[in-house]
Amino acid sequence: MTPDSQNPAIALEGLSYAFGAGETAKQVLFDISLSLAPGEFAIMTGPSGSGKTTLLSLVGALRRPQSGKLNCIGHDLHGLEGAELEGYRQQLGFIFQLHNLFPALTAFQSVQMATDLHPEPGAEANDRIRALLTRLGLGERMDYRPHQLSGGQRQRVAIARALVHRPALVLADEPTAALDSENTQIVLQLLADLAHERGTTVLMVTQDSRVFESADRLINLVDGRLDSDVRRTD
Amino acid sequence: MSGIRRAVRFSFRLLLHERSRLVASIGGVTFALLLMLLQIGFRNALLDSALQLLRQVDADILVINKEKDPFLARNNMHKERLYQALSVQGVETASPLWIALLQWKNLDKETLHPIRVIGFRPDMPTFLIDAVREDAPKLKRIGTALLDARSRDSYGDLPDGIAQINRREIEIVGSFPLGTDFEVDGSLLVSDETFFELTRQSPKWIEIALLKLVPGTEPGPVLEELARILPGDVRAFTKAQLIDRDLAYWRTGTPISVILLVGVALGFAVGVVICYQILYTEVLDHLAEFATLKAMGYGDRYIQWVVISESVLLSVLGFVPSIVLGSAMLSLLGWSSGLPAGLTLADGANVGALALSMCTLAGLLALRKVRSLEPAELF
Known part of the structure; x- marks a missing residue:
């Protein structure tokens, strides 16, 4: 896959965004144009308050775009509503900074919440849950609830939940912040495999410089503007 | 799934x-x-x-004072109404019922408690309660009574079976299951003669006339005839009608x-x-x-x-x-x-x-x- 593909997974053109309205409005994104091809693994960095997370939430259809064009995996995100919006979100894998796991659910059941949205015949989905949790070092912890897991283990459950249904697009907000080096490498390898073997586009927001070398692209935002966009394969 | x-x-x-x-x-x-x-x-x-007393009377039709609402309110009528009702075709028996609220003396505590005294003719069909039917002949002896077994403890114990009501001694010769209500702690069944002795009430006045119809008689025409021949001071109801009227009274009134x-x-x-x-x-x-x-x-x-x-x-x-x-x-x-x-x-x-x-x-x-x-x- 190359960034010049005809059908980009993410296509932003002149995207701007402001919180609030009128005189109190605070503009956080200014005229961003960006394109990510299917199978690309991009890392977005930038100082705190530069608009990275806002951009991620716009691509994830968690906020409504205000101006500019925003197309992702075949969807125009302007005016996306109801079942179409839910359908779009179901094609994503969202990894948040906080794991947000239900205390009542075991690791297995938490990940199952994602596969439940994509019913499959037989036990294939459950097999995939077990395989993924095992790959993330949680093979012995599948029946554990969040309070029985460490912070890093919880985060890995949340990562498994975001990836188990083989999403077309993975959006990750500081996914490795709670992980040690070994598990950070496991997660990065998993994301890279998804991108390069299954064509999943990965857009990861992070300040963690340990992970930069795993990415195909490094995008830097400063004060809501695209400061640099470097293809590491160039 | x-x-x-x-x-x-x-x-x-x-x-x-x-x-x-x-x-x-x-x-x-x-x-x-x-x-x-x-x-x-x-x-x-x-x-x-x-409604428990009304439910336990053995009657197809009841004739009562037109002002008697609800059923437990005390409004009597002339005894002549009983005989007038008995003259209607289809009526097999007409039994009188007398009701009074008297004072029962708790002999242990020396305290007075109201009790409902119900007088009836022991040889007439009056109650559906088996215990009353069995013990009714005992009441023919003046000065005897049946006590409600579900009466409250406020009446005290009766080791020798003698109770004191309105300063008169009454021998309790049996019991029957009825229950208390929001007015009294219990009831006493006595014969008509004992009732008059206790209350000094004139036998000319009765509380209720209980009518039993000849088997197979439809109550509708009998009610119509009763309404025609009885004076305007009384009204006749089937038992079911009276239960419904009382339910409506207690529910909404x-x-x-x-x-x-x-x-x-x-x-x-x-x-x-x-x-x-x-x-x-x-x-x-x-x-x-x-x-x-x-x-x-x-x-x-x-x-x-x-x-x-x-x-x-x-x-x-x-x-x-x-x-x-x-x-x-x-x-x-x-x-x-x-x-x-x-x-x-x-x-x-x-x-x-x-x-x-x-x-x-x-x-x-x-x-x-x-x-x-x-x-x-x-x-």
Whole structure:
């Protein structure tokens, strides 16, 4: 896959965004144009308050775009509503900074919440849950609830939940912040495999410089503007 | 597995996870339902106690003073009405009934307590109670009585079987099961002659005329004929009509019945508040998790099903102990007061429906928070 593909997974053109309205409005994104091809693994960095997370939430259809064009995996995100919006979100894998796991659910059941949205015949989905949790070092912890897991283990459950249904697009907000080096490498390898073997586009927001070398692209935002966009394969 | 079934499974997991919170939640719902059940039980006690004497008289048609409303109110009529009624074709027997409120002296405590004294002719069909039918011949001896076995303890013990009523000694020769009501702590059955001795009342006046019809006679034409021949100071009803009239009186014509209904409504309102607090806290405590579900592509409808399923489960889990506790408490009340306090299957079904509506309404209110949930708040 190359960034010049005809059908980009993410296509932003002149995207701007402001919180609030009128005189109190605070503009956080200014005229961003960006394109990510299917199978690309991009890392977005930038100082705190530069608009990275806002951009991620716009691509994830968690906020409504205000101006500019925003197309992702075949969807125009302007005016996306109801079942179409839910359908779009179901094609994503969202990894948040906080794991947000239900205390009542075991690791297995938490990940199952994602596969439940994509019913499959037989036990294939459950097999995939077990395989993924095992790959993330949680093979012995599948029946554990969040309070029985460490912070890093919880985060890995949340990562498994975001990836188990083989999403077309993975959006990750500081996914490795709670992980040690070994598990950070496991997660990065998993994301890279998804991108390069299954064509999943990965857009990861992070300040963690340990992970930069795993990415195909490094995008830097400063004060809501695209400061640099470097293809590491160039 | 369908979306609804998955939502139900998920809601069960959420609710059953925190045992201490679950127990507290069930306790809250049970408390609210218990409030309603007790009010319904008290109302039943009011209605049943007011009707128990009427239900136990052996009559197809009753002739009473037109002012006698409700049935337990004391309004007598001339004895001639009894004979006038007996002259109507189709009437087989006409039995008089006398009722007075006298003072029973508790011989242990030297205290006076009102008691309903009912006079009847022992050789006439008057009551449906087997014990009365068996012991009625004993009452032919003047100065004897049958005491209501369900009378309250306030009448005291009678070691030698002699009671004192209106300063006259009466020998208690047997008992019968009837029960107390909101006016008196018990009843006494005596013969007509003993009644006149006790009350000094004129035999010319009776309280009720109990008519038995010739087998196979339709009551309608008899009622019409009674209405035609009897003067305007009395009215005739079938027993069922009189029961319905009294039920309507106690249900709608008395403040206490309305107060007890308001009690049920208050219990419902308390239940909605308790249930709402439980569900709202559940949603609030897992706001980020529910927002994550929405970010994953779960719709509002799925989350609504989760919350509604939780509310239904809560209503079921609260209903079972409330029925057990409510029945036990009302039985205890009945045992200690002699009132017929209890619950019918219909009451149970009604409270079950109320529990379901109460929790579902609370769930719908709690859902307002879920509807306003924006997954963008996760950042």
